[in-house]
Amino acid sequence: EKGGFEHFMLKEIFEQPRSIADSMRGRVRADEGHLRLGGLRDYVDRLAASERIVIVGCGTSWHAGLVAEYIFEELARIPVEVEYASEFRYRNPIIQERDIVIAISQSGETADTLAAIELAKSKGATIFGVCNVVGSSIARATHAGAYTHAGPEIGVASTKAFTAQVTVLTLMALTAAHKKGTLSETLFRQLLAEMEHIPALVDQVLQKAEKVKEIAYIFTYAKNFIYLGRGLNFPVALEGALKLKEISYIHAEGYPAAEMKHGPIALIDEDMPVVVIATKDSSYEKVVSNIQEVKARKGRVIAVVTEGDEQIRSMVDFVIEIPKVHDILMPLVSVIPLQLLSYYIAVMRGRNVDQPRNLAKSVTVE
Numbered sequence: 001e002k003g004g005f006e007h008f009m010l011k012e013i014f015e016q017p018r019s020i021a022d023s024m025r026g027r028v029r030a031d032e033g034h035l036r037l038g039g040l041r042d043y044v045d046r047l048a049a050s051e052r053i054v055i056v057g058c059g060t061s062w063h064a065g066l067v068a069e070y071i072f073e074e075l076a077r078i079p080v081e082v083e084y085a086s087e088f089r090y091r092n093p094i095i096q097e098r099d100i101v102i103a104i105s106q107s108g109e110t111a112d113t114l115a116a117i118e119l120a121k122s123k124g125a126t127i128f129g130v131c132n133v134v135g136s137s138i139a140r141a142t143h144a145g146a147y148t149h150a151g152p153e154i155g156v157a158s159t160k161a162f163t164a165q166v167t168v169l170t171l172m173a174l175t176a177a178h179k180k181g182t183l184s185e186t187l188f189r190q191l192l193a194e195m196e197h198i199p200a201l202v203d204q205v206l207q208k209a210e211k212v213k214e215i216a217y218i219f220t221y222a223k224n225f226i227y228l229g230r231g232l233n234f235p236v237a238l239e240g241a242l243k244l245k246e247i248s249y250i251h252a253e254g255y256p257a258a259e260m261k262h263g264p265i266a267l268i269d270e271d272m273p274v275v276v277i278a279t280k281d282s283s284y285e286k287v288v289s290n291i292q293e294v295k296a297r298k299g300r301v302i303a304v305v306t307e308g309d310e311q312i313r314s315m316v317d318f319v320i321e322i323p324k325v326h327d328i329l330m331p332l333v334s335v336i337p338l339q340l341l342s343y344y345i346a347v348m349r350g351r352n353v354d355q356p357r358n359l360a361k362s363v364t365v366e
């Protein structure tokens with residue numbers, strides 16, 4: 001049942017080339033410039049015409065929402081707000097009939113997310129679901145949506161569901177942008193082609209697992225961790241920190257790299273491992289200076305970098321190389337080494353990786 005892997009979590013991490021491909025199957029044909037989300041068929045015009053999108057979710061699903069915020073705003077130029085479902089539902093939020101609410105949930109049973117949907121529905125919004133479990137309560141409560149096809153996720157810590165969510169949300173954003181005309185046909189086709197290539201790139205990162213394991217060995221007994229990223233890699237930093245907390249019980253925090261100097265920098269000393277996602281994208285130079293700030297205070301830096309990056313390699317303690325990909329698609333690739341790092345650290349600490357203490361796979365109480 002674990003397919004030869006020691007834990008479901010590791011199996012699910014390694015399944016991602018397939019689960020990402022499955023989430024695109026029948027929806028994307030890059031060579032024909034074809035993109036179709038069947039479940040949104042009757043709602044594409046409404047999505048493209050929307051003046052605001054509100055995304056709700058919890059935990060990892062909320063992180064996928066933060067990634068989607070960047071992508072929708074960049075490609076479709078629609079303002080997006082991302083809310084914790086638990087805050088949204090008790091806040092008397094302003095929701096108008098023209099708003100689209102996207103609810104993200106692997107299980108489709110999260111109580112707060114379901115309640116957020118009911119509230120938004122009562123105010124007349126159109127609700128889309130991005131769920132993994134077919135026929136789940138959330139899937140049934142929405143007007144329309146697109147399933148992630150990640151397959152059953154057994155490990156409590158979400159991995160393949162996250163990348164499947166980001167995949168489907170990216171397809172939604174591309175659908176809206178294409179319909180609206182905010183994206184050139186050339187870039188539209190280029191992004192579709194790059195998306196079709198993502199499973200192969202994720203596979204390349206998975207082949208670095210041994211290297212990540214060596215780093216995990218060195219930091220097994222760290223008491224704290226900081227994760228930094230900018231732009232689309234900021235939510236990835238949050239997700240990396242959450243994974244580590246959940247399964248290894250090490251205190252970890254994710255921050256937008258530039259926020260560090262507004263407080264968290266005080267935590268940095270020679271005992272503080274700092275994971276920096278520092279890929280070659282539009283914020284690269286800024287992240288390089290954030291790394292310098294950490295090194296100047298003797299922090300130990302593990303950097304996730306783009307293949308062939310010599311500049312950062314010469315500055316930091318450890319690097320994990322990942323292949324180059326368009327900025328928009330980066331989280332699908334950059335999150336992989338962070339999943340592996342948390343997994344190996346937890347295993348080395350002897351934790352129950354698939355069923356960490358105090359956590360349940362679906363949170364059906366508020």
Ligand code: F6R
Binds near residue numbers: 156157362
């Ligand atoms: C993270 C994790 C939780 C869930 C959250 C939402 O690894 O498992 O943070 O992401 O409880 O669950 P769903 O997506 O089922 O609504």
